[in-house]
Amino acid sequence: MKVIKEKHSLAMRWCHWVNFPILTIMIWSGMLIYWANDIYSVTIFGHTFVRFFPDWFYKTLGIPQRLAEGMAFHFLFMWFFTLNGIFYIIYTLFSGEWRELVPKKNSFKEAWLVLLHDLHIRKTAPPQNKYNAAQRIAYTAIIVMGLGSVITGLAIYKPVQFYYLTWICGGYHFARILHFALTLGYVFFFVIHIVQVFLAGWNNFRSVISGFEVVKEEPVPIIQTVNEDEKGE
Amino acid sequence: MKKASKKIKKELTIEQKINRRNFISFGVFTVLAAGAYEGWRWLYKSPDEVAGITAGAHRPLRKALNKTEIFFRRIAFSENHLVKTYPKEMAAKHVRVNSDIGIEAKNKFDPNGWTLQVIKAGGDVLKITMDELKSLPKTELIYDFKCVEGWDQISHWGGVKFSDFIKHYQLDEYAKMQYVGMETPDKGYYVGIDMPSAMHPQTILAYEVNDRPLPLPNGAPLRLIIPTKYGIKNLKRIGTITFSNTRPHDYWAEQGYDYYSGL
Numbered sequence: 001m002k003v004i005k006e007k008h009s010l011a012m013r014w015c016h017w018v019n020f021p022i023l024t025i026m027i028w029s030g031m032l033i034y035w036a037n038d039i040y041s042v043t044i045f046g047h048t049f050v051r052f053f054p055d056w057f058y059k060t061l062g063i064p065q066r067l068a069e070g071m072a073f074h075f076l077f078m079w080f081f082t083l084n085g086i087f088y089i090i091y092t093l094f095s096g097e098w099r100e101l102v103p104k105k106n107s108f109k110e111a112w113l114v115l116l117h118d119l120h121i122r123k124t125a126p127p128q129n130k131y132n133a134a135q136r137i138a139y140t141a142i143i144v145m146g147l148g149s150v151i152t153g154l155a156i157y158k159p160v161q162f163y164y165l166t167w168i169c170g171g172y173h174f175a176r177i178l179h180f181a182l183t184l185g186y187v188f189f190f191v192i193h194i195v196q197v198f199l200a201g202w203n204n205f206r207s208v209i210s211g212f213e214v215v216k217e218e219p220v221p222i223i224q225t226v227n228e229d230e231k232g233e
Numbered sequence: 234m235k236k237a238s239k240k241i242k243k244e245l246t247i248e249q250k251i252n253r254r255n256f257i258s259f260g261v262f263t264v265l266a267a268g269a270y271e272g273w274r275w276l277y278k279s280p281d282e283v284a285g286i287t288a289g290a291h292r293p294l295r296k297a298l299n300k301t302e303i304f305f306r307r308i309a310f311s312e313n314h315l316v317k318t319y320p321k322e323m324a325a326k327h328v329r330v331n332s333d334i335g336i337e338a339k340n341k342f343d344p345n346g347w348t349l350q351v352i353k354a355g356g357d358v359l360k361i362t363m364d365e366l367k368s369l370p371k372t373e374l375i376y377d378f379k380c381v382e383g384w385d386q387i388s389h390w391g392g393v394k395f396s397d398f399i400k401h402y403q404l405d406e407y408a409k410m411q412y413v414g415m416e417t418p419d420k421g422y423y424v425g426i427d428m429p430s431a432m433h434p435q436t437i438l439a440y441e442v443n444d445r446p447l448p449l450p451n452g453a454p455l456r457l458i459i460p461t462k463y464g465i466k467n468l469k470r471i472g473t474i475t476f477s478n479t480r481p482h483d484y485w486a487e488q489g490y491d492y493y494s495g496l
Contacts, residue, residue, distance in 0.1 A: 037383030
């Protein structure tokens with residue numbers, strides 16, 4: 001028998017879908033800014049593995065020569081990004097939803113089992129509530145990263161007025177690197193997230209829009225057939 | 234009869250409940266998504282501001298830039314917030330030269346014939362020579378210079394603190410105005426600075442870099458070093474200084490950049 005099972009609160013769904021376009025705009029405008037001094041790469045022992053970013057990449061996305069425009073967009077949408085994040089954190093704390101979200105003591109151990117299961121190396125996944133151990137870590141980490149982006153962002157936006165933030169971030173130069181690395185983190189998160197959503201299927205995806213999942217529940221027999229002495233087996 | 238049967242509320246079946254909730258939530262989602270997309274298109278295609286003191290930015294974005302900057306200045310700006318300073322050894326030996334707007338080498342310029350001109354009320358011009366400036370107390374600053382492009386470099390500058398300059402030439406009345414304007418002698422590059430930033434204790438009229446007179450590409454004979462602003466506000470080769478209560482024109486603010494560009 002089909003049963004409606006409530007899964008995601010309206011506030012959570014709202015924050016999720018508001019964040020999606022805002023973060024996209026922040027990453028895009030961030031690239032318009034980054035282009036003006038695009039010095040980062042992954043270089044080990046003199047060999048450059050990845051350069052951020054190759055020319056074809058810039059050209060395809062129409063990025064070059066738009067620094068001023070990028071800054072203007074970035075410094076507007078940073079407000080929405082931050083406010084949406086603050087709202088989400090406050091809501092999660094006060095609603096108690098953080099209990100389903102924050103990693104538990106055994107989450108870090110369990111997350112490996114989830115990973116092995118997802119990679120089809122292990123047959124069974126550890127039991128879970130709303131989120132499994134890997135999700136708890138990922139969905140908490142992404143919030144911490146968001147906070148990190150706001151702090152490193154402020155540190156490079158007003159390094160003299162918010163000198164203490166710049167100091168916490170290891171100085172102006174390093175704060176810019178952190179700010180960029182966090183963005184790479186979002187992209188990495190996004191890729192895994194999309195794959196997982198796709199694999200999890202329609203029922204799961206729908207729950208982030210309509211809030212519920214449909215589960216099949218075995219009808220509970222009306223007559224108790226278990227005898228007292230059968231218990232405890 | 235039909236009416237009567239309508240009145241009896243039938244319990245919806247589970248399928249009906251699911252469909253109903255799907256319809257409502259996906260409907261709302263689609264409407265909001267379409268609205269967001271339209272809003273974005275409106276912003277993205279919004280016309281540029283009318284060219285004036287600032288130019289080249291989408292009108293709503295310029296409004297946001299100004300409001301945001303003023304907000305942060307109000308909550309955070311303080312004369313006591315100083316830019317971090319470094320030991321001399323950390324200063325770059327070769328100071329990066331990023332731009333020559335207003336000081337192009339093809340336009341001949343003789344630093345020896347230079348005087349600084351301060352435009353006063355009623356058209357009075359105060360002319361100041363380099364020797365006079367050098368007789369004022371010297372302030373040195375070794376800090377991380379920050380370019381709007383995103384690079385930074387620790388560099389070592391020496392010159393006259395702007396607030397010392399104001400005091401020495403008894404320009405205190407002018408310093409009560411809201412803005413300072415500076416221009417290169419050929420008027421090819423110009424900046425507007427809000428007075429609190431100009432009077433910040435680390436703002437200097439620099440004539441030295443790495444303990445030596447400024448080379449031409451670095452802004453000889455005198456340039457502005459203002460650590461509370463991006464490099465675009467650090468005018469090289471100052472020709473004239475003006476004071477006003479309205480924003481003076483500003484080279485990069487006319488190219489879509491934030492007028493204040495404060496750090």
